[in-house]
Amino acid sequence: MLERIYKAQIVMDAACKALGRQINIMEVCGTHTVSIFRNGIRTTLPKTLKLLSGPGCPVCVTDQGYIDIVLQLADRDDCIIATYGDMIRVPGKGGSLETKRTTANVKVVLSSEDALQLAKDNPNKTVVFVAVGFETTAPATAVVVKEAAEKHIDNFCILSGHKLVVPAMRALVSGKNHNIDAFLCPGHVSVIIGYRAFTEIVEHFSRPCVVAGFEPLQIIEGLGEICRQLSTGKAELKSVYTAAVTEQGNTTAQKIMADCFEQADGYWRGLGKIEKSTLKLRDKYSQFDALKKFDITETPGEGKDTSGCRCGEVLCGLIEPPECGLFKKSCTTRTPVGPCMVSSEGACAAWFKYGPERKHKQ
Amino acid sequence: MCLAIPARIVELEKDNAVVDAMGNRWKAKTTLLPEAKLGDLVLIHAGFAISLVDEEEAKETWQLLAEIADFEQTPNKLSG
Numbered sequence: 001m002l003e004r005i006y007k008a009q010i011v012m013d014a015a016c017k018a019l020g021r022q023i024n025i026m027e028v029c030g031t032h033t034v035s036i037f038r039n040g041i042r043t044t045l046p047k048t049l050k051l052l053s054g055p056g057c058p059v060c061v062t063d064q065g066y067i068d069i070v071l072q073l074a075d076r077d078d079c080i081i082a083t084y085g086d087m088i089r090v091p092g093k094g095g096s097l098e099t100k101r102t103t104a105n106v107k108v109v110l111s112s113e114d115a116l117q118l119a120k121d122n123p124n125k126t127v128v129f130v131a132v133g134f135e136t137t138a139p140a141t142a143v144v145v146k147e148a149a150e151k152h153i154d155n156f157c158i159l160s161g162h163k164l165v166v167p168a169m170r171a172l173v174s175g176k177n178h179n180i181d182a183f184l185c186p187g188h189v190s191v192i193i194g195y196r197a198f199t200e201i202v203e204h205f206s207r208p209c210v211v212a213g214f215e216p217l218q219i220i221e222g223l224g225e226i227c228r229q230l231s232t233g234k235a236e237l238k239s240v241y242t243a244a245v246t247e248q249g250n251t252t253a254q255k256i257m258a259d260c261f262e263q264a265d266g267y268w269r270g271l272g273k274i275e276k277s278t279l280k281l282r283d284k285y286s287q288f289d290a291l292k293k294f295d296i297t298e299t300p301g302e303g304k305d306t307s308g309c310r311c312g313e314v315l316c317g318l319i320e321p322p323e324c325g326l327f328k329k330s331c332t333t334r335t336p337v338g339p340c341m342v343s344s345e346g347a348c349a350a351w352f353k354y355g356p357e358r359k360h361k362q
Numbered sequence: 363m364c365l366a367i368p369a370r371i372v373e374l375e376k377d378n379a380v381v382d383a384m385g386n387r388w389k390a391k392t393t394l395l396p397e398a399k400l401g402d403l404v405l406i407h408a409g410f411a412i413s414l415v416d417e418e419e420a421k422e423t424w425q426l427l428a429e430i431a432d433f434e435q436t437p438n439k440l441s442g
Binding site: 031084110111112113114133136137139140143188191192213214215216243244245250252253256 | 365366390391393394395396405407408409410412413414415416418419422423426
């Protein structure tokens with residue numbers, strides 16, 4: 001294993017030297033961000049190689065308007081909110097799901113199946129599943145929506161906050177301000193969508209895209225491969241996560257997702273409205289759409305970020321968390337102001353827990 | 363949130379499975395991976411098997427998860 005690490009490091013060093021400028025590689029996935037920090041990978045990289053944390057933490061990119069709708073539904077006596085644990089601490093208007101837990105019916109679930117089971121067990125309440133996540137998670141939501149339709153479980157609905165990774169990457173590299181040279185692409189999203197999904201980023205935007213798993217060796221080898229490509233000046237599509245990622249991805253999951261959802265324009269925290277970047281339920285499943293069931297006219301995306309919070313810029317790789325005035329002052333992992341500090345996969349939380357400043361303070 | 367855990371299918375009836383990772387067992391569905399068989403190693407995400415995975419990959423991930431669990435138990439001076 002050490003030999004492979006050395007080999008990747010030699011490639012990185014040589015590429016950085018040859019290029020003679022700063023290289024910015026965005027790791028799109030929040031799980032990569034955490035693994036990079038936990039394993040101290042940043043400290044082993046050449047000085048001119050900078051890693052940017054991208055919009056790959058589902059909690060972080062969920063816009064404030066969506067959060068406020070969830071909190072509004074949590075106040076209803078006839079609802080049970082079923083949510084993945086990651087979402088529970090995100091602050092919005094009048095608190096968070098965690099603070100509402102004492103008065104509202106908020107249940108943490110580990111899977112969409114658990115949410116559907118809650119509906120079966122509580123026929124007098126409507127269960128609203130807080131359906132967030134990228135393509136890794138969206139198929140699991142699709143499965144239960146289909147099951148609810150087949151079994152006529154009418155007291156179940158979802159608030160779809162599902163998002164698609166590639167449109168966000170496209171939006172980032174289409175912008176004028178970006179400084180992204182290449183992408184380290186998410187491992188488990190790619191299990192579903194297949195590595196071919198990143199083709200347009202490579203071909204239209206000439207940005208290397210390399211899929212890697214979450215073990216440190218995978219990440220280092222992925223970064224090595226990106227550096228090799230940058231030094232040759234030719235962007236390529238590659239996966240170093242051959243154990244689980246194929247070119248086509250999981251076609252069963254893709255079909256179930258496509259049957260249930262259609263692509264829609266939608267809002268991302270920090271990135272704003274992105275064309276065809278979110279998933280909304282198809283008309284045939286509209287009875288399971290919480291927005292329609294509760295006649296909610298506000299559309300997600302109209303909410304405002306908490307004053308002073310710069311999560312949006314962090315998510316675009318424009319600033320690093322310590323550049324935000326709230327970081328480590330009013331915003332800490334115990335008292336998070338923005339979602340990037342709330343989520344265990346958020347860039348701010350990773351910097352707070354494992355960031356370089358920590359060693360100076362010890 | 364997009365982290366999937368490798369686990370072995372130890373029980374399987376239609377698409378209802380019981381999976382095992384490092385001695386922990388829980389229920390999972392194989393709806394998204396109809397080719398999964400009893401005894402297969404699979405990646406589980408949010409209660410669903412999403413891919414087959416090989417033994418070596420699974421072991422590496424389990425080892426890493428165990429290390430993370432140990433690390434997480436060490437006190438964090440800044441937040442403490």
